[in-house]
Amino acid sequence: LVEPTIISTLFSYSPELRSLSGNIYQHPEGKFEERYAHDLLTAFLDKEDFKVQKDYKSLSGGTEFRAEYTSAEYDPSLHPTIAVICEYDALPEIGHACGHNLIAESGIATGLAVRDVLKNNPEVQGQIVVMSTPGEEDGGGKCYLLARSAFADIDFAMMVHPFANNDLKPVILGADACNIHFHNSDNASSLTCRPMDAAVQLYQQIALFRSKFQVDWKVHGVVNPLPEKESPGPGLMSLEKSTHSWYMVRAVSQKDFHHLQRKLEEFAEAAATSTGCRLDFQWVEEMEVYTGMVHNSTMAKVYREYSEKEGVVYPDSAKPFYGSTDMGNVSLAVPSITRASRWEKK
Incomplete structure (x- = not known):
């Protein structure tokens, strides 16, 4: 069972994860200007034995990165390559009202947990990729990354977005x-x-x-x-x-x-x-066209099964999300899920 490893990792890193999120919140940066967040996250991942590529695919601004952790006997033809998404750009004038600092925190947390599963369970083989996608707020960072084949070796991609309710398949336009x-x-x-x-x-x-x-x-x-x-x-x-x-x-x-x-x-x-x-x-030529989100039903079902074990409740009739994000573009290229998550301060 890998659940004890995951829970142990998340609890042990909780103070550092909160610090990462809080620092990004206190230093809001607009699309493709997220240099503070980029340097903060890459330094942390490098310290945690991830192979970090800065300025990944050379987007404008150089604020994107890819961080990998690979199991000992990983074979890309046999074992999965999973991407967890980090966003960290802020909205003009009002900062992190959209909660991208929390998206960054959750992406890093997932990467750490999967790293420890791969490290401590030799029967589990694969590669976890923490993929940063700057410029989501009207910048279409993921669209540029897709055009540069950044997701070509990814088998499955996932991210979580803060919302008022837990929603396994939020309606994304x-x-x-x-x-x-x-x-x-x-x-x-x-x-x-x-x-x-x-x-x-x-x-x-x-x-x-x-x-x-x-x-x-x-x-x-x-x-x-x-x-x-x-x-x-x-x-x-x-x-x-x-x-x-x-x-x-x-x-x-x-x-x-x-x-x-x-x-x-x-x-x-x-x-x-x-x-x-x-x-x-x-x-508007300067704005990338965002597509609607196509959630992968199989992976959503697996996500629900494990999250409900940890006490996550999904309302029978959640208010629709009706947001827009370039994660929709990723979902047309790679099997993906985006969960809307209720964040509660404890």
Whole structure:
């Protein structure tokens, strides 16, 4: 049995794990700027006999790493290679409100526990990889890592995300955003071509379309966000010439996701045509497209079995997660699970 080893490791390292999490919380860093967290975690893993590769796959910023521990008789053709995910970027202005410091802590804790299982049980062979994935907050770090074949040798990937309830298969939506500009056509008067009318009509079409939404379809939007510190007067005067709207579409399945994208494009074109405005529609190139999460049912079942032994309770009707993360992209390439976990202070 490996459970006693796992429990013993987690309890013995509890003070250090709490310290790692607390230090990352106290030093919030934005996407691809997580140098403090990167150095803190790699130094700890190096000390704990993991083979650490810094600046793994050379993403922008160099704040990613891969740390491995391999059993004595590991053969990649026979034995599993498991990745546990660490995130540690913070949100702009509000810090670690999304709890990525806890995701880092849980990834390190899992790596330590599996290391000790491999070290103390010769009948268990395999490789545990602590995979860091910086820039999750609108940066798509995992998307870049996937494009660079970082998960090519991984058989199974897993991570945990803080949430209000325990949820074994949280609903995680794909996401993409766009900028929509309606312009006053050349030589058109403000009476025959009104960009603000087009923006309002677009919003109204989306509002009416919501009656046909499935429960996991989401469309969010902001009309005419004025630059910071700009007074309303000049901004409102400029609406006769052009308007800017920002929208995001989100859904679980790729089919539904692309359907919402097409509908948004159609609505924008219809609004431009009916108001005589010129349309400039662009999906945000700087934002990686996140896909919906496909949870591996077999591994989720195993996870539930062992976690319930330790007293974890899964509500029969948990409130849906409805978040978005680039872990969804990983799940389309590698069998994966992401558990939403209730964190309680003790």
